[in-house]
Amino acid sequence: MSHQLPSDPAPTPPLGLLAQLDLPDPDSYDELRDAEGRLRPAWQRFFQWLPAQETPADFDRRLELIAQQIKVDGVTHNIHSAEGTAARPWSLELMPMLIEPSDWAAIERGVSQRARLLDTMMADVYGEQELLAESLLPPALLYRHPGYLRPLHGVRPPGGLHLHIAAFDLARDAEGDWWVISQRTQGPSGLGYVLHNRLIISRLFPEAFREMRVQHIASSYRRLLDTVESQARLVAGGTPRVVLLTSGPYNETYFEHAYLARYLGVPLVEGGDLTVRADRVYLRTVAGLEPVHGLLRRLDDDYCDPLELRPDSTLGIPGLLQAVRAGNVVVANALGSGFLESPAVQGFLPAISRRLLGEELLLPSLPSWWCGEQAAFRAVLPTLAERVVRPAFPDPGRRRATVPGEAGVADWVRRIQGDPDAWMAQGRLMLSRTPMWRSGAATAGAAMLRVYAIADTERRWHVLPGGMTRVATRSPLSVSMQHGGSSLDTWVMTDGPVDTFSMLPQRLRVDDIATRRRPVSSRTAENLFWLGRYTERTEQAVRLARALLNMIDADGDPPPPVLDALCTLAVFNGLAAYGTPSASRAPQLFERNVLAALASGARKPAAGQPRAPVTSVAGHLGALEYAASALRDRLSPEQVNLVRRMAEEFNATFAGLDAALPTVSLAMPALDRLGLQLAAVTGAQTDRMTRDHGWRLLTVGRLIERLVGMAHTLHTLLELDALKSAAGVDLVLELFDSTLTFRSRYQRHEDLLALVDLLVLDDANPRAFAGTLRRLRTELGKLPGTASMLDALRERLPVEGAGITLDELRDLDDEALRLQLCVLARRLQDAGARLSDDVGQRYFAHAEGGDRLQRV
Template sequence: MADDLLAKLRPEPGRYHEVFAADGEVHPHWQAFSDALRELGPAQMQHRAGLVDRQVRENGVTYNIYGDSQGPDRAWRVGAVPNLIPVEEWQRIASGVAQRAQLLDRILADLYGEQQLLRQGLMPQELVFGHNNFLAPCVGLQPVGGTFLHTYAVDLARAGDGRWWVMADRTQAPSGAGYALENRQVVARAFPTQFRQLGVQSLTGYFQTLLQTLRRQAPTSAGEPPLIVLLTPGRYNETYFEHVYLARHLGIPLVEGHDLSVRQPHVFLKTLNGLKRVHAILRRLDDDFCDPLELRSDSALGIPGLLAVARAGNVLIANALGTGVLESPGLLGFLPSACRHLLGETLELPSVATWWCGEPPAMEEALERLQELVIKPAFPSQHFEPVFGRNLDEDGLEKLRERIRQRPYAYLAQERMQLAQSPVWHNDEGRFINHAVGMRAYAVAGEHGYVVMPGGLARVAANPHDDVVSMQRGGTSKDTWVCFGDRQRQNLPRSRHIGVRDLRRHDPYLPSRMAENMFWLGRYAERADNQARLIRAALSRHLDSDPAQALALMLSLHHGQALGLFADHGELTPRLLAGIRNDDERPDLRGNLRALAYAAAEVRSRLSQENWSAIAALEQEVHDIDADSLEPVTALGFLDRLLMSLSSLAGFAHDEMTQDQSWRFLMLGRLLERLQYLCGLLATALQTPGMHEPAGLDWLLEMADSRITYRSRYLSQAQLIPVLDLLLLDPGNPHAVSFQLRQIMTMLDTLDSRDRRPLAQLHAQLETLDLGVIESDMAQPERLVRSLQTLARLLEQISLTAWQLGDGISLQYFAHVERQSQALASS
C-alpha cells in the first residue's frame, strides 16, 4: 500500500515537522498533498523523483561546488516533494521580511551617511569598521534612486514550536532566486494536479518588479531606453547557471568585467557595434572585487573606475557597493534596537539568539554556555567552520575558550536551533527520510516598498543527521509552495510596450567577448572533429594490421606528428592513445574539448538548451576519460560517440540558431578552421609519394568526411581526378576548399571585414585549376609530381592566409577586449 511512503515519517521530540504535527496528525494545509502521496506506491514516487532529476539534467541546471571531483558543472539537486506554507502564515513571514529589508536599507544609508547608529552606540564600531565589506570609499556616496538594497534574501528556520527565526541576512548579491524559479518549473511538472488544486502563488511578479525597479531608477536621458546588464564573475562561480538563467529571464545582457569600460563619466558595454552606455548593473560580483582602482587592487573581475561613475550618479548598481557589511552575523543582536530607532517599530522576525564576544558581558555568558552554543566567525575574512560546543570534550572546550579570550572580537556565539524536518525521497532506499530544512526568502525594492517573493528556496541538509544546511556541502533544494486557495493572484507590473518602431532583427548589445568566444567555439568544435577523425583513422588501421592499409596508417602518423598529437617515437599503441589524452604539454584531443567546453560556457546564454545539453554531455565524457585504463577498443567507441556528438553540434548551429552576428562568428570560426586544416591536409598528401594510390586517396576522403559522397557518385575505388574535384572544386560539397572560400567571403562581406581581398585572390587562382592538365600529366610521373607540388603550394598559401585572417578578425573585432585572447590557446 502507498501508506508505507509516509508511515515512518514522524517528528522527533523538540523538532517541528513540515508534514506532521507533534501528535502525529497531518497539518491541515498538507492534507490534500499527503493524500496524493498515499495514493502513490514506491515505484510511482520513484518515477516522479526521476522525472525531476531528468528535467534538471536536460535543462542543464548546475551548481558548482568548489573542489568537487565531479567537475565544474555539478547537477543541481531538487527534491520532488515541495514544502507547503498556507497563505495566512506566509503573510506574516512576508510582512517580517519586507520590514527587515526596509530596516537594513535604512541602516546602510546611515552607515554610509551620518553614522548616527555608531555615534549613539546602537551598533559597535568594531563590527562595522572591522568588516572587510565596509567600503570606506563609499562613505558619503548617495546611490542613484536612493536605494541601497534593491534585492534582499534572508535565511529562515523554524524552531520546535513552528515559529520562524532569522539565521542570516544576505545583502551583498543574494543568490538563489533563479534556482527557486527553476525549481518551480520542474516540481510543478512532477505534481501538476496538486499544483493546480492548491492554487500555488506565482513567482514571476518578483522578477518583473526587479526589472521595473532597475528601469525606473536607471539614470537615463529623456526618452533614452536604459541598458541594464547582469555582471557575473564568470563560469567558475558556484551559481553561474543562475546568472545565465536570470539574464535570459529578465532579457538583459550577461556580462563580465572585461566587457565593460569606464569612459568618464559613464560606463560602457564593448559591443561589436561600438561602445554602448550602461545605465544599470545588476551585480553578482562581491563588493570589493567591483573596482580594482579604489577597492581590491588585485581584482581581475571588476571595472576600473566604476566607483567614480557611481559617485557622479551616472550608473545604478544593484545592490549598492558596500552592502555586504550587513552580512556579519554579529550584527543580528543589535537589529531590534536599530529597528526601534529608525522605524519606530518592533522587529517582526526575530533573529536567532546571538552573542558577539567583543562585548565583555556577552563573551562571559557565551563562555559559560559554550557547550550548548555554536561558535562562528564574526567576519567573512575569517575562514573556519562553525564549531558546535556539544561536539567538543572538556579539553576541546577549554582550548576554544582560550582562543576566544585572546581575540574576543573575532568570535560570536549563537544558540543552536533544532531545525525543522521535511521529507526527502531517497531513490536508493525507495522511501522518504526526514532531513533538517531551512528556507531562503527574497524581497525586491518596488515603487511603494519591498515586494516579497511568494515562495522561496527551501534548502535541505545533505544527511539525515546533519543540522547544517548548505548547498556547498551537498545539500538538496526544494520548491516552496504558498497555497492560497481561491484568492486572486497579485497584480503584476506592466511590461514595456514594444511597437513597430522598436522591432529589431539583430542584437545591438552583443559583447565583443561573446562574439570572440562564439568564434573560438566554432574553431574548437571543428578542430576536435578533425583530431578525432585522424586518431580514429590511425587507431583503426593499426588494429586492423592489413598491409593494404599501411599507406593510410603512415599518412595518419605523419599528419598527427605534424599537429603534435602523436609522438615521433615509442610503442605505437600508447602513442596513438596519447593523442586522446596525454600527461605532458603536447596538445591532445581532451585539452581541445575542454577548450570547447570553456568557450561554450562563456556563451551559454546564446545557446539553446539542446545545444548546451550536448556540450555538457561531451564535457562529462571527457571528464570521465581515464588515461591509465584507456584501451584501443574503448578509445574507438569514445571517438565514434564523440564524432556523432560533434556532428549534432554542427546540426544545431546550422538549423537551430538564429543567423545573427553571434552565429556568423561561430560559423566563421568553423569555416576558417576547416579550410586551414583541409588545405594543410591536402598539401601534405599531394607531396607524399604513392598518395594517388586508392588506399591513400580513400584515407583522404575519410579525413575530409566525403567518402560516402564519392562512393555514391562513382561506385568505384578512389581515383585522383574525381577526388581532387570533390575536395577542391565541388561547389556543393561543404568539405571542399572552394566551398569554404565562398562561404568565408560571404561572411566577411556581411561583417564588413577589411581582410577579404587576399583570400579572394587565392580563390580566383584556385578556380582556374584545370584538372584536365593534371590528368594529362598522369602519363608522365615527373610532370605529375611537379603539377601536384604546384597545387600543394597554392593550398599552403591558402592555409597560411586563413590563419592570418583569423588573426585579422581578432584584431578588428576583439582586440579592444582587455584580456588575454583565447587565440593563445591555438599555439
C-alpha cells in the first residue's frame, strides 16, 4: 500500500515537487524520507539551497541540460544485443545520491578493509596457499575458476601489490544498513563515468554542492596514477611510461576508457599497439618501439595473452605473461584476480578475514551457500525457492542469476546435483529507493552504489569519496546498465575539510617534460591516417553526388560524354550500383539508383533479415565515424560529436521513407548541409590539432586521398573525352572546387591548357596536382625516420611540381595534350596508391626492419 507525503499547510515549492511521490514498499529503505514521511536531513539541506521558486519546469530544464551536455561530450555506453553493438547516450539522472558523513565512515572502513583482505588473499593463493592448506578456501573454487591463472603461481609483482583498485557494489537493507553485493577486481569499470557525472551535476546545483560540503574526488585519481607509477619506476629505473589498455571501441564502456586516459594523461592503447620483446613490453609508435613499464588495464584476464590464456583472443598481447613473470611490467590490477569476483567466495570471507587480518568483517555480505559443500546445500535446500541461484564460475552456457520459485525448485535441484561445485545460492535484498526526476514528475528507483578502493604508494587503502550509483525503475533486486539502468552522481558529505586537490601535480621538472609528450602509437597513427582519407573521400563523394543530381535534373541535355564520365565516376565511388545504365541512356533510372544509394544508411532490414551493406555517402560517413570513435583520446569532444552528428543527421533525412525513394529536392539540401559540416571537420583537423606525428599522418592520408581521387577523376574525364564542352569544363572545375579561381583568371576561356595551368601546374592551388604534391612532400619530410627512409617515400612522387612542366606542353595540340595528361593522371594515381602502402608498412605494420628498440 502506498502513502502520500503528509499535507503541509504551507509547503515550500521544493516540497511541492515531491508531493505526488509515493512511499516505497516498507521492505525497502527510502533514501528521501523517514518512516513518518519527513525529508531526511541531507535532502532538507539539498532543497534549502535550491531557488525559492523552483518549479517542475525548472527541473525539466535542468534535465534537458544534462542531455545536451552528454550529447555535446559524446558520452556513450555500448549496448550488446543479438543485432550487434549500438552506442546509446549515457543515462544520468538529475538528482544525486546523498550519503551522510556517518554512513560514509562505515562504508569507508568496511570497504578499505575488504580491499586489503582481497589483496592479501591474492598474495596467498599465488604464494604459500595457506588458505587451501587450512581448508579456508575450497580448492574447487580456486582451481576450477578460469580467473585463477596457474602460470602465475609464485610470481610476486614489483612492489608486492597485486590489487591497485577494487570496486564493491553496495546496497542498503530496510533498516538502512549497508551490505556488500559483489566485488570487481579485474578491471573495475565506471571511474570515467563517475568523474563525468560529477562535472555535470555539480554545475547544475553549485550552491547545494558547495554548502553541503560535498567531498571532492580528484585526489583519488591522482592516487591511482601515483601508485602505478611508483611501482613501474622499480621496473624502469627512472621515469616510467604507463598506458591504459582497452579492448577497443566495441567495449561497452569504451567512452570512459578514453575519458580516463585523457584525464590521467596516459596513452590509450589496444593490445595490438603493444608487443613483447626479450620479456619486455613495448609500444609500437611511428618512431619505433618504446618501452612500457605499467599497464592500467580495462581488459579481462583471459583476453590479455593469447599465447598462454585464450588462444582465440585478438585483444591481448602475446607474451605478456612472460613479461609479468620476469618482473618487467606492472599490471594494474595484477593478472589472475578474476576468481575473487565469484559470488561463491563471499561466504568464505569472514573466516578468511579472521585468519589473514585477525579482524571481523566490518561490512556484511549477502548470505551465501556454495552448493559444492554438501552441508551448505542441505541447509539452503528448504528455502531454495526464495533464494537467488547463481553460477559459481563464469560460463556463457549457464543461465544468469535467477529465483527458482516453488515451481522451479525440482528442476534446479536436479541441475545443481549434476554439478554442485558450479552453483551457489544467495540471499535476496530489496534495494533502497532513491528519488529521480522524469518528465515533469518525481519518481523513485532501486539504487545500488559502486564504490572504489584505491591503494596508495605505502599500500594503504583509501576509498574514493563518492562512486557510481546505478538505479533501475523495473526491478527492486538488481540494476544493470546493459538492461536499461541509469546512473546518479554520488555526493558524500563531510564534517571535516573538503579536499580541494586538483589533478594538477607539483611543479614539473625538466626531466619530466619529455614524458609529457605522448607517443603516437601505430594504431592511433593508422586511425588518424584513415580519418584524413575518409574525410577527403566523403568530401569528394558529396561534391560528385551534388554535381550528378544537378546535371541530371537540369533543363538542358548535357553532352553524352559528360554524362557517361560522371556516371562512371559515380559507380566507382559507390554512388550507384555496377551495371546501372548510364544517365545518357536512362537518366531517371540512374537518378533513382543514386537516390537509393544515398538513403542506404537509413534503411532498416526486415524482421529476421541482416542489414544490407551500406554504400555511397553513408558508407563513407560510417567509416569516418568509426575512425573518429577510435580516436576519442586524441580528438576533442566537439570533433567526435560533429562527425557522429553528421552521420546521424544525414541518415535521419531519409529515415522516414521506408521503402520509398527520396526526391532530389530532399537529397540536395542534405548534401549541402553535409558539405558545410565536412568543411567544419576539415577546419578542425587543420587548425585545432597539435602538429605531432599523428597529425602529419592524418594530413598525409588526406593528401594521398586527394591525389588519388583527383587523378582518377581527371583520367576518367579525359579518357571519355568529356572536356571538349562547356558542361565538361564546368564539371571538372566543380569537382576540383576551383570554379571561382578559374573564372577570375581566365574569364570565358575554356581551353584545355587553361585547365592544365590551374588544376595541374599551379602549386598555390590546394586542389591542383602541384599544390597537393608540394604539401605532401613537405609533410612526408617531417615524419619520423632516417633521411634515406623518408627519401624513399618521397621518391614515389615527382621530384618537383606535378611531374610535368609548361614547357613540355609547348606546341602540343589538344589531342596530344589529352593523351599526355591521361598518362600523368594514371601515373599519379598509381603513385598515391603505392605511397599509401609504403606509409602503412613503415608506420603501421613496422615492416622491413622498422622496429627500433629504444633503451629501457
